[in-house]
Amino acid sequence: xxxxxxxxxxxxxxxGKSFPGVRALNNVNLQLKGGExxxxxxxxxxxxxxxxxxxxxxxxxxxxxxxxxxxxxEIKGVQDALxxxxxxxxxxxxxxxxxxxxANIFLGREPQKRGLIDEATIxxxxxxxxxxxxxxxxxxxxxxxxxxxRQQLVEIAKALSVDARVLIMDEPTSSLSQKETETLFTAIxxxxxxxxxxxxxxxxxxxxxxxxxxxxxxxxGENAGDLPKEEINHDSxxxxxxxxxxxxxxxxxxxxxxxxxxxxxxxxxxVHPTHELNFSLRAGEIVGMAGLVGAGRTELLATLFGVTxxxxxxxxxxxxxxxxxxxxxxxxxxxxxVPEDRKLQGLILEMSVRANMGLASLKRESPNGxxxxxxxxxxxxxxxxxxxRVKTPSEKQVVRYLSGGNQQKVVIGxxxxxxxxxxxxxxxxxxxxxxxxxxxxxxxxxxxxxxxxILFVSSELEEVMGMSDRTLVMHEGQITxxxxxxxxxxxxxxxxATGNTEAA
Amino acid sequence: xKTFFSKLIGSQxxxxxxxxxxxxxxxxxxxxxxxxxxxxxxxxxxxxxxxxTSLFGILGIGVALVIITGxxxxxxxxxxxxxxxxxxxxxxxQGWSPWIVLILAIVIPMLIGLSHGLLITKxxxxxxxxxxxxxxxxxxxxxxxxxxxxxxxGTDLKGLRWIATGEIPLxxxxxxPFPAVILIxxxxxxxxxxxxxxxxxxxxxxxxxxxxxxxxxINTDRMITLAYVICSGLAGLAGLLxxxxxxxxxxxxxxxxxxxxxxxAAVLGGCSLRGGSGTIIGVIIGTALLRVLRNMMNMAFLGFxxxxxxxxxxxxxxxxxxxxxxxxxxxxxxxxxKQKQEG
Numbered sequence: 001x002x003x004x005x006x007x008x009x010x011x012x013x014x015x016g017k018s019f020p021g022v023r024a025l026n027n028v029n030l031q032l033k034g035g036e037x038x039x040x041x042x043x044x045x046x047x048x049x050x051x052x053x054x055x056x057x058x059x060x061x062x063x064x065x066x067x068x069x070x071x072x073x074e075i076k077g078v079q080d081a082l083x084x085x086x087x088x089x090x091x092x093x094x095x096x097x098x099x100x101x102x103a104n105i106f107l108g109r110e111p112q113k114r115g116l117i118d119e120a121t122i123x124x125x126x127x128x129x130x131x132x133x134x135x136x137x138x139x140x141x142x143x144x145x146x147x148x149x150r151q152q153l154v155e156i157a158k159a160l161s162v163d164a165r166v167l168i169m170d171e172p173t174s175s176l177s178q179k180e181t182e183t184l185f186t187a188i189x190x191x192x193x194x195x196x197x198x199x200x201x202x203x204x205x206x207x208x209x210x211x212x213x214x215x216x217x218x219x220x221g222e223n224a225g226d227l228p229k230e231e232i233n234h235d236s237x238x239x240x241x242x243x244x245x246x247x248x249x250x251x252x253x254x255x256x257x258x259x260x261x262x263x264x265x266x267x268x269x270x271v272h273p274t275h276e277l278n279f280s281l282r283a284g285e286i287v288g289m290a291g292l293v294g295a296g297r298t299e300l301l302a303t304l305f306g307v308t309x310x311x312x313x314x315x316x317x318x319x320x321x322x323x324x325x326x327x328x329x330x331x332x333x334x335x336x337x338v339p340e341d342r343k344l345q346g347l348i349l350e351m352s353v354r355a356n357m358g359l360a361s362l363k364r365e366s367p368n369g370x371x372x373x374x375x376x377x378x379x380x381x382x383x384x385x386x387x388x389r390v391k392t393p394s395e396k397q398v399v400r401y402l403s404g405g406n407q408q409k410v411v412i413g414x415x416x417x418x419x420x421x422x423x424x425x426x427x428x429x430x431x432x433x434x435x436x437x438x439x440x441x442x443x444x445x446x447x448x449x450x451x452x453x454i455l456f457v458s459s460e461l462e463e464v465m466g467m468s469d470r471t472l473v474m475h476e477g478q479i480t481x482x483x484x485x486x487x488x489x490x491x492x493x494x495x496x497a498t499g500n501t502e503a504a
Numbered sequence: 505x506k507t508f509f510s511k512l513i514g515s516q517x518x519x520x521x522x523x524x525x526x527x528x529x530x531x532x533x534x535x536x537x538x539x540x541x542x543x544x545x546x547x548x549x550x551x552x553x554x555x556x557t558s559l560f561g562i563l564g565i566g567v568a569l570v571i572i573t574g575x576x577x578x579x580x581x582x583x584x585x586x587x588x589x590x591x592x593x594x595x596x597x598q599g600w601s602p603w604i605v606l607i608l609a610i611v612i613p614m615l616i617g618l619s620h621g622l623l624i625t626k627x628x629x630x631x632x633x634x635x636x637x638x639x640x641x642x643x644x645x646x647x648x649x650x651x652x653x654x655x656x657x658g659t660d661l662k663g664l665r666w667i668a669t670g671e672i673p674l675x676x677x678x679x680x681p682f683p684a685v686i687l688i689x690x691x692x693x694x695x696x697x698x699x700x701x702x703x704x705x706x707x708x709x710x711x712x713x714x715x716x717x718x719x720x721x722i723n724t725d726r727m728i729t730l731a732y733v734i735c736s737g738l739a740g741l742a743g744l745l746x747x748x749x750x751x752x753x754x755x756x757x758x759x760x761x762x763x764x765x766x767x768x769a770a771v772l773g774g775c776s777l778r779g780g781s782g783t784i785i786g787v788i789i790g791t792a793l794l795r796v797l798r799n800m801m802n803m804a805f806l807g808f809x810x811x812x813x814x815x816x817x818x819x820x821x822x823x824x825x826x827x828x829x830x831x832x833x834x835x836x837x838x839x840x841x842k843q844k845q846e847g
Contacts, residue, residue, distance in 0.1 A: 307719065331721040345719045348712045350780055359709060359720045362702040370701050401838065414720065 008070065009034045009197055010055075010086075010166055015064035017050055022403055022433055024050045025221045028064070032166065035195045037188065039202065039212035039232075041241055043434075043462070047221040048201045052168045055199075056088030057081035087159035088168045093151050097144035102126035104143050105158045129157040132194075133187040149180025153187060160196075167191065168199045173207060174293045174459075178498050185211060205237050206494070217241055220434055234490075242462070250441055250466025253449075254485070257469070258283035260319070261453035262335075262422045264304070267313035271299040272477025276313060279472055279479060281422065281453040286444060288468030289457045290493045296477035297457040298340050301424045305337040306330040317422060331360065336415035338408075340426040340457075346411035347399050354381040354395040356410050361417045384413035389439060405436025412443065423447060425456035429463065441467060461490050475499040522774040522827060523786040529823070530793045533800060540804040547678040551671065553799055558683035559668075559745050561791040563766040564773070565694050566738030568787045569731045571770050572698075572711045574779025575624065575631035577732065579638030580739045580766050583613050584759030586642045587743030592655040592753060602661065606744075613740025614733050616642070621729025639763065647755040656752040668748035683745055687788070690738070695784040707731060712780030768820050769794055793819070 012030040016023075025047045032038050042048045053059045055066065057075045065072050068084055075081050081088070095104050102122040103110075111118040111125075126139035135153040143151055152172055159167055169188075173181045188198055188211060200211055208215055215227040217240035224240045262281040268274070277300060281287055289297050302308045304315060306324030315322055317333045324330035327337070339345035348356055358377035363369065365376040381395045388409040392402055399410055408428065415423065425444070429437045444467060448454055458464050464471055471483040473496035481496040495501075537544045563580055570577045587609050594600040594608075616638065623634045657665065667686070671679030698704035710717035710724045718724050742762075747753045771777065772793060773786030797819060801812045808815075 305719075326723065327719060327721045328723055337719065339719050344713070345715050348709045348716055348780075350712045351709065355705065355709070359705070359717075359722075362705060363721075366702050370703070372700060372702050372705060 007034070008032065009036075009068070011067040011070075012051070012055070013065045013067065015051065015054060015061045015066075017047075017054065017059070017062050023221055025054075025061075028218065028221070028223055030216060030223075032197050032199065034165070034197055035192050036213045037192055037198045037200060037211050039200045039208035039215045040218065041202065041205070041208060041215060041237060042218035042224070043241055043460070046218040046241075048218055049170055050221075051218070052088055052170055052199065052201060055081065055086055055166075056168060057086075058088065082162050082164070085163060085165035086168065087162065087164035087166070088170065089152070089155045089159060089172060090170055093148070093155055095143050095151060095155065097142070097151075099143060100140050101130070101137060101143055101146070101154050102139035104154060105129060105139070105161050107158075109162075125161070126157070129161045130154070132160055132190070133157050134183060134190065135187075147180065149176045149183065152176070152180075152184060156187060156191075160191075164196065166197045166199065168201070170201045172200075173202065173204065181207075204494075205234055205490070208232065208237065209234070215240075238462075250463075252286075252445060252467060252469075254469060255284055255449060257285040258451060261285075261317065262304075262455070263314075263316040263319075265314040265316070267300075267303065267315060268311045269296065269299050269303040269477070270308050270311050272296050273311050275477040277479055279482070281455055283421070283451045283453050284448050285469050286448050286454045286456065286467055288464035288471040289455060289474065290459075290461065290464045290471055291457075291474035291497045293459060294476075295474040295497065297474050298426055299477075300474070301337060301339075301426050301455070301457060304330065305335060305424060307337075331418065331420075334421035335424065336360075336418055336420035336422070337424040338411050338415060338426060338428055340430070342404075342408055342411050347407060349400040350398060352396045353385070353390065353392050353399055353402070353410055354378070356399050357381045357384050357395075357413050357417065360414045364418070380417045384410075384417060387416070388413050388443065403433070403436075405432035405439075408432055408436065408440065412440070416447075421452060423452050423454045425454065427458060428456055429458075429460070461493055464488075464493065465490070473497050520783070521830075523783055523789060525826070525830075526772055526774075526786065526793060526823065527789050529819075530789055530796060533793065533796050537796065537800040537804045544799065544803050549799070549803070551678065551681055553795055554684050555668075555681040555749065557788075557792045557795045558681065558687040559742055559749070560762070560765055560769065560795060561687045561788045562683075562690055562738050562742040562745070563762060564769040564787040564791045565690060565784055566735035566742075567763070567766040568770040568773070568775050568782050568784065569694070569698075569707065570631070570735045571767070571775040571777060572707055572779060572782045573728045573731045574711050574714070574777075575728065575731070576635060576767065576777070577620070577638075577735050577739075578632065578635040578763050579616070579620070579642060580735070581759040581762035581764075582639045582642035582646075583616060583736055583739040584743035584746060584762050585753075585755060586646050587613060587740045588747035588753045588758045589646050589650055589655050589755045591744060592657050592747055592751075593650050593653075596655065596657060596660065597650075597653075602664070606664075609740055609744050610737065613743075614737040616740075617733035617736030618729065620736065621732035624732070625725035625728050643755070650755050652755050654752060654754045655747075657748075658751075661748075665748045665751065668745045683749070686745070691784050691788060694734075698784065703727065703730070708780055710779075765791075765794055768816070772820060772823055 008031045010032040012028065015025055015028045017025040028051060040048050054061045057078045057080050066075060073084055075084065096107060105126045106122050111121040123139050130137065130139065133153045133156045135150060135157065137146065137150065143154060156167065172184060176184065191198060202208060209232050212232060213229055215232050215237060217224040219241060227236055259282065260280050261283045264277055264279050266276040266278060268276055291297050303310050306326045306329050309325045317335060322329060322333040343349060354377060358380055361380060362372060365373040367373060385392065385395065390406050390409045392406060399407060428440055444454055465488050469485060471488055472479050473481045473493055475497055476499065480499060480501050483492055543549060567577050567580060591605055591609050594605045595602050620634050620638060623629045624631050667682055670682040672682065673679040698707065706717065706722045706727050710722060710727055714724050743759065769790035770782065770787050773783065773790030775782030794816060797816055798812055801809045801815060
């Protein structure tokens with residue numbers, strides 16, 4: 001693909017990787033020159049993170065080669081990758097937040113003097129690396145006391161301290177403020193001047209445009225194409241990422257919404273107790289909720305559902321005030337929540353498809369409130385397996401062994417069995433493959449048609465723009481704006497999501 | 505018959521293999537002991553073995569419910585002590601009405617369980633700590649109140665003592681000890697609770713993943729507390745039966761280590777300390793295995809009987825290792841099958 005004759009620092013040839021039920025990567029190629037910033041783009045589940053984990057030695061590839069300076073290398077583990085000068089900075093930071101900045105930078109390879117840790121050397125050398133990333137903090141400060149943005153810079157300094165030539169950053173700005181993002185960008189541009197190469201993973205197209213010398217796009221685990229700097233623009237990137245007509249992927253027919261199904265008045269959550277939230281949801285409406293990670297969207301859903309009871313305000317379902325102190329009460333009022341983390345909050349992984357499907361409706365189906373209704377559980381399970389097209393060898397299959405998409409369908413099915421009036425979905429398509437995604441979109445559409453009010457939180461702008469009748473945007477615990485379908489644009493959402501309320 | 509059985513033990517098929525494995529082990533130890541010392545299979549010894557297994561089985565079933573929630577109860581032995589010493593002390597030494605004392609013997613342990621449950625669910629204290637403190641407190645209280653004096657019924661309460669010492673004659677010279685009947689009733693009741701009621705399903709679900717259970721609308725705090733109440737309640741009942749059987753209880757060592765026997769039996773019987781799995785029949789067989797092992801040391805390896813703990817420890821460790829290896833083999837086979845299907 002690349003006819004470039006200048007020397008490649010890193011080259012990836014024909015990488016393939018499979019997980020149970022998913023072909024994550026298929027014959028993927030990638031090139032990176034010294035001092036180049038490469039933006040690696042793709043939808044969730046496109047394989048970006050998997051590819052980077054392979055490069056960083058977190059996971060082995062099933063097939064393919066990795067070349068450094070034209071020489072094939074084998075990366076057997078994280079230490080191996082570091083020895084080769086490849087460092088991965090995770091989406092979630094991996095630091096000992098109880099230790100100092102300097103201690104973190106030299107964690108595991110502390111310079112020693114007479115068998116004791118040489119604190120003076122750590123201090124001096126840390127200071128040098130911190131300067132390189134433009135971070136002006138005392139190396140003795142405890143990492144946990146720094147903002148997330150600054151912690152990220154510490155991670156980069158740590159990578160530099162092992163002479164990393166290739167820095168991989170996985171969605172580094174997902175939890176950063178605008179200002180912190182700018183600092184990070186300055187640091188990255190500085191690194192480029194020093195000859196350090198950066199692979200920058202993001203789904204924020206604006207960032208790719210600002211930073212990248214080249215864009216490479218993955219789609220469904222395969223190379224979708226590259227863009228040289230001159231051709232990097234919004235449309236060209238979206239076209240490569242989606243590879244299909246978006247309007248068809250998100251098949252929405254807008255119908256007239258019915259009566260108000262959910263009304264939220266002056267609601268205050270325990271996480272942001274000073275902010276009052278107000279909005280409503282009509283039957284048959286699909287409302288998207290956008291915002292950056294940490295904007296308080298998940299916390300809002302948890303409060304609506306009674307997981308973390310509110311500290312003030314009122315919630316009405318179908319006009320009836322409910323004060324959910326527990327999910328039980330919210331469920332009785334006709335609500336359902338498909339939580340963000342399906343393995344942690346959605347599923348009993350060691351139990352069967354059937355036991356999971358029946359879990360929420362056990363009490364309702366029980367003839368006397370004590371004994372289980374086996375027959376009904378079986379009926380519900382069969383119905384849901386058919387309706388949701390869950391791919392499972394049998395209803396007895398332990399949920400752990402299903403693919404992500406089918407697991408998510410089990411979580412949704414558990415709730416559909418309760419015939420909710422208000423369905424709350426938190427990142428409903430995170431980490432599932434494109435086919436299952438489309439099926440879940442179709443299901444949302446069908447449910448809305450049948451009169452269910454749907455509120456869904458998503459960090460994928462495409463998804464929010466494709467599926468919402470209306471979009472609410474949150475920033476630091478507040479709803480900063482509401483956008484109609486006509487007003488929707490990536491820019492408008494990002495402005496509101498970063499707290500800029502005037503622009504929209 | 506098969507469906508009745510499987511309904512009682514539930515659909516945990518891997519648990520079933522475990523139960524089968526430990527049953528085979530029980531048979532092996534049983535036969536070896538019988539061969540070395542034929543007195544082992546004598547009516548007197550067998551009756552005793554069944555009686556002890558029944559009493560310890562009640563403790564095991566109780567702690568199994570707690571272990572299924574992912575918790576632990578270290579205070580069982582001290583609850584046995586509290587009830588076992590307290591009942592004869594109040595009736596014989598203090599002259600209380602036996603009926604009031606019997607009611608207290610059931611109610612107080614349940615209140616103890618309730619306090620464990622509330623401390624664990626509401627204050628979010630760790631079960632290990634809460635029940636470790638319980639272990640110290642209940643024994644300390646018993647010894648303090650009674651001044652460390654041995655308590656017993658003497659020749660009183662013969663009628664009541666029958667529920668522990670009595671037996672249902674089967675043929676001349678051998679009868680089923682009545683505690684076995686009590687154990688069977690409890691086992692069936694708890695088995696039905698665990699596998700046929702929604703609350704049993706809740707318990708298994710929250711033991712696997714408390715967070716997901718909560719998100720499914722299950723009142724997990726209430727269910728966990730219930731498990732501790734049942735556990736301590738059964739410990740109280742067992743304590744009563746123990747003292748009715750032995751007619752003698754010393755505050756300083758009555759019920760010592762019983763919590764460990766109960767936990768060991770539950771683990772041998774297939775309860776994972778991670779929570780979420782366990783069968784009642786497994787716990788009973790696990791209890792029987794421990795009792796037979798002890799009996800074996802006393803009857804077949806007379807010179808080594810002081811090494812009893814070492815043998816029991818080694819058997820449990822061996823069982824758990826074998827189980828872990830078997831599980832890994834199954835997981836590998838599963839993964840290979842999966843690869844094949846997809847490839």
